[in-house]
Amino acid sequence: MKAVTWRGINEIGVEDVPEPRILNGGDIVLEVGLSATCGSDLHLVGGYVPAMRAGDVLGHEFMGTVAEVGPDVTKHRVGDRVVVVSFISCGKCWYCLQGLYSLCDNGNPNPGITEALWGQAIGGCFGYSHALGGWAGSHARYVRVPYADQGAFTVPDDVSDERALFASDAAPTGWTGAHQAGVRPGDVVAVWGAGGVGQMAARAAMLMGAERVVVVDRYANRLEQVRTHVGAETLDYEQVDVAAELREATGGRGPDVCIEAVGMEAHTPGAQHVYDQVKQQLRLQTDRLAAVRDAVHACRKGGTVFTLGVFGGLVDKFPLGAVMNKGLTLRGAQQHGHRYVPEILERMSRGEVRTEHLATHVMSLDDGPEGYRMFKEKEDGCVRAVFRPGA
Structure with missing residues (x-):
């Protein structure tokens, strides 16, 4: 499948990568509807965040439709429209039980890097270097979502894709x-x-x-x-x-x-x-x-x-x-989105939180390098470049 990838410092590419599959019972595979660039991505692009590797799929703010569910998933079915929190949290460790989801003990399978940097490891994040788990990002047609019952939230029918997208990261x-x-x-x-x-x-x-x-x-x-x-x-x-x-x-x-x-x-x-x-x-x-x-x-x-x-x-x-x-x-803190997304979606449904205006430039995955360039340089008033993988 096609994906937007990090190729090196200040070098973004579009290439074919393997499609994700269910690896654990709590996984879902999501067909990505929209996936946004984020200001923190620019730290990856500029080489200021360690542990990036050529070919890593970028993107951590996204929503879409459930394409496949693992046998242990109870809250989601194929066809559900969901938004996914950018940080990966198990929901069961001590930190998750305190509502400190981005500090999850189990969301980052590569804890050694951040333990060396900060004394302790934090949770994992989609598309945000091997220091935060090496998880494939969301600028792709499909993405694997672990701990889906914890991190994926059903989008109300009256909330548009463009509004729900920013309940993944910016709003929480x-x-x-x-x-x-x-x-x-x-x-x-x-x-x-x-x-x-x-x-x-x-x-x-x-x-x-x-x-x-x-x-x-x-x-x-x-x-x-x-x-x-x-x-x-x-x-x-x-x-x-x-x-x-x-x-x-x-x-x-x-x-x-x-x-x-x-x-x-x-x-x-x-x-x-x-x-x-x-x-x-x-x-x-x-x-x-x-x-x-x-x-x-x-x-x-x-x-x-x-x-x-x-x-x-x-x-x-x-x-x-x-x-x-x-x-x-x-x-x-990094975001503890799991505790805030339900309230945010409810307020989005009532019109109290509007985010569509952030998506100033919507484009296809083929335009990924240009989207990141425009976003980085603030060209043409670009606040967020957003990719529509199905386009």
């Missing part, structure tokens, strides 16, 4: 950030990054009762999406002093919660960006954390900063003194 990642950061009614929340995840973090914060939500970015089309489809306020960090604007909006205190939704390739104006980029490319640090630094400095004393963007390892000039002296709570 945003929900993870807002919920784990402890957003409460009356809070002022600032979100750095107006991509799909940042927009969904902002929407989640609004639905959790935040009084004001402000999204920070530099791309006019993404900020317009925030205002039109999410309903949050926006700031262009290249046009205004973000910290000053946030203090002005909060009586001089700063936001109660700051959510960073950018990740390891963050941009910042001026010489600091060049310094961070050179150090990253020389592998003197693995990540650029400009957005995290801004969030830490902007957050009110005693507030919470949540790192929702993907980071891989070591950073330079982390403002630990600000975290300690301001009494901040600093948290982070």
